[in-house]
Amino acid sequence: MLLIRCPYCEEERPELEFRNAGEAHIARSTNIAGESDDDFEKFFFIRSNPKGVIYERWRHIHGCARFFNAVRDTVTDKFVMTYKAGEPKPAKLPGASK
Amino acid sequence: MNAAFRIPGAGRLRQATASFSFDDKSYVGIDGDTLASALLANGVHLVGRSFKYHRPRGFLSAGAEEPNALVQIVRDDARKTPNVRATVQELYDGLTAHSQNRWPSLAFDVGAVNDIASPLFSAGFYYKTFMWPKSAWKNLYEPKIRAAAGLGVSPDRPDPDHYAARYAHCEVLVLGGGAAGIAAALAAAETGVRVILADEQAEFGGSLRFESGAKIEGEDGFAWAQGAIAKLKAMDNVHVLPRTTAFGYYAQNFVGLVERVSDHLKSPGRELARERLWQVRARRVVLATGAIERHMVFADNDRPGIMLASAARTYLNHYGVAVGRNVGVYTANDSAYAAAIDLKKAGVNVAAIVDLRDNPTGPVIDEARALGIEINFGRAVIRAGGKLRVSSMTVQPKNGGGERTIPVDAILMSAGWTPSVHLFSQSRGKVAFNEETRRFVPGTYAQDCVSVGACNGTDGLAATIDEAYAAGAKAAKDAGGRAGKSAKPKVDASESWSRGMLGAAPGAGPDTTVKAFVDFQNDVTAKDIRQAVHEGMHSIEHVKRFTTNGMATDQGKTSNMHGLAIAAETLGKPIPQVGLTTFRAPYTPVTFGSIVGHARGALFDPTRRTAIHPWAAAQGAVFEDVGQWKRAWYFPKAGEDMHAAVDRECVTVRKVAGLFDASTLGKIEVVGPDAAKFMELLYTNPWEKLEPGRCRYGIMLREDGFIYDDGVVGRLAPDRFHVTTTTGGAPRVMHHMEDYLQTEFPHLNVWLTSITEQWAVIAVQGPKSRDIIAPLVEGIDMSDEALPHMSVREGKICGVPTRLFRMSFTGERGFEVNVPADYGEAVWEALWAEGQKHGTCAYGTETMHVLRAEKGYIIVGQDTDGTVTPNDAGLDWAVGKKKTDFVGIRGMARADLVAKGRKQLVGLKTKDPKVVLEEGAQIVDDPKQAIPMKMIGHVTSSYWSENCGRSIALALVAGGRDRMGQTLYVPMPNGTIEVEVTGMVFVDEKGEHLNG
């Protein structure tokens, strides 16, 4: 069971309290009704599924209930860092394996 | 009273005797024995039959690595635990054990014919022989194999024991309680940090149990260990856990331990759990898991009486038991000499030591020689004699030559020691092969842990304690402990050995066909492994699966390295290039009970009951499970079956009225200045213009355009919506709403609150519904003008606050009375009493389903399945045509979702009105077509409708709305059913009853 740091509670808590919510930094268009088929496909269906660093959304569902973003290494399963929803993708990762 | 092989004065057991039985024969042991030591004290070596060949087997070891001595422990009719290792089962007075895997008896086993027919049972036998034809596998081979094989018999009653579980946090977790683990724990404990020390044995000390040559702080090593443990137990910051196995090492120093709480007790009280699962999160882990001795791989090395040298020493030095009267020793390293010396000194005859090495020297060899023990260098044991018990060993120079057979009643063997890197490997650390010592040791670490002592390849007691003490102190310091003051324990005398051999011994080489066992539990021989390589298995993982080497419950603790060496030799590759197989959890088998813990029976899943549940139960309602909820299904009167009850309830609601407990409906309050904007984005419908006091049926989509949930929403105020969801959908709808509110529309000023359990909901439906409610209501004008269909008012009922919805899920005039849950039962009883004046009934979920189907109202999740759009469901009217955005607006417009021929919801009427279709039944348009037929849809809802006097059904049918009046067919096992496609409304098509 992983330990995940909730950026709102500012505490590491066991994985049981959290729920994964898919890939992060995929913005919903403000003009979604007008999107082309290709753009909607990219937005809704295509995910990066990398071997290595992935940017994910998590929710502290059995805690403060907030959604936040996390950087995780899919090879080691380690969380590199977490940050609040709405904050930009971090430019530099502390101690990332790749 | 001493058993025949108990040596007076030897060992450490001084306690009361304990009687026990094995295969219905009674024996006497001593408190503190294991079942193994007690049987050996009575001269019993034959305890099991092997899995495949049914060969007689005895004890190989004195610990958790035991592959052979698996027994069934029987406490009573319900407690019959199979596959218990006799070497770890502690004796208690009255213990009853049975041997396994034999028929009709242990000494005469019919299955042993497999041994004679063994050329048929070579590596990969199961894969090759039983694959064809397929039906024979299912009907013939598998049942026979299962009957003949298998390890023990499963209990056939529910487990009456209970299992505890707890989470724990500590700074330093020490796994393994030998000299290394104790030293590490001592160093860590005195820094003041929280320490947990766990060992799988009942007593701490590890190899100090048998190392008669160890002296620490002036004491015998084992005595020092007991003193140190007593000191640790007395410290507030230390938790000492005996009989506790670390079975799994998971991410971020999360370690699973199983503590065996009461399996060693004669009559454990009900207050004691059988086992306790510890889930420990540690800042630092110290691995002090020791090493496991390897056997020698030679012909018939599995005969009862042949065991590891350290096991024989343990039985002697700890339990005071001689494993024979005339023992032989076969070794490739020094450690077996110590066994020979200890036994000789205890008065046991040592027939000969056979040492594969040419001219080894050292103090133990000198001592053995001085005791007059015959030593043969450069020789191999090429065969063991005897069947149910070893009777001789045949010795030959290792490069060939004359044979000599020496009579013995036990053979003690040692091929060297394998560091136990299981937990290190589970932690995702990478092992490294040490060429000089020919062993895998911890290499690259992946977590905050450190290996010390034998599991780290550290030889010698003094070096082990140095390393462990320093590691324990550092782990504690790194985790925030203060500096310790005490000095490390001083080692006065110790034993030390290393090296040994890997693979098959001379006489069991590639040119032979003898049965030289590598893996005892799965009956894998050296020859099997060579054959696997010859047949093309070049990866060690393939060799493992093909031969099943290391795949039994002992997880290859004694066999992995031998198997690897033989595979490497056959492949002509160095060992590190062939590589180790993966070590998987659990380290030793773990019961399902300990994993499940308290989460079984009534505690398996929470049960949710509504406020009105007690009333329904008292009325004799039959309940059904809907998610975690118990819902009243129907209310049978005396003599009624379900069918009769539902028919009566359905007719009563449409003729008079009925009361229905709708409390389980999900309810979410959407509040804030932007509440209407938020609703516009989350639902397909328009909300901005909905007047406060009015309601609307809302549809929620996912972004892909498919229906996700539905429900009636009431606007209580400009900034307040009372949203209802499906019973099962409440949590995911809340999650979905929170997701969008927090991450896509955070600019909206809205709060979401789950109010499902705040409000009890009583649906009163039927032409008399208003007459029933009105007398109890204060402050709400109940006239049709003031309170039309699809409106909501706040006021009081029976003196308590209510949100009174005028709405209908039956098609009749209807209300849903929301009251605070604490008043739910009282208000229900008041409404019930009022209803009795009119002849009202209570109705359950089955009637609710029939009534809504009669009106063509859908149930999300029953009539939809996650691939149904609003248009497919005939709900286009609920999608705001002028809206430019809502979740699902773009997904709904995808080419496939607006294409012709999509499955659409329609009604079905069977040509024979008495026939009720099966839900899920498939629909075709031509019943005469060849099989497999083209299926054009399926039945989603189907009921007998007493109100219609016929069956009714809803179905998803390709192009359904263009097929009105068509005849379709539902092929069933007992014949094809003809149906007519109709609209979805079967009762009151004009909707007049809503105001009736």
Ligand SMILES: [Zn+2]
């Ligand atoms: Zn939080």
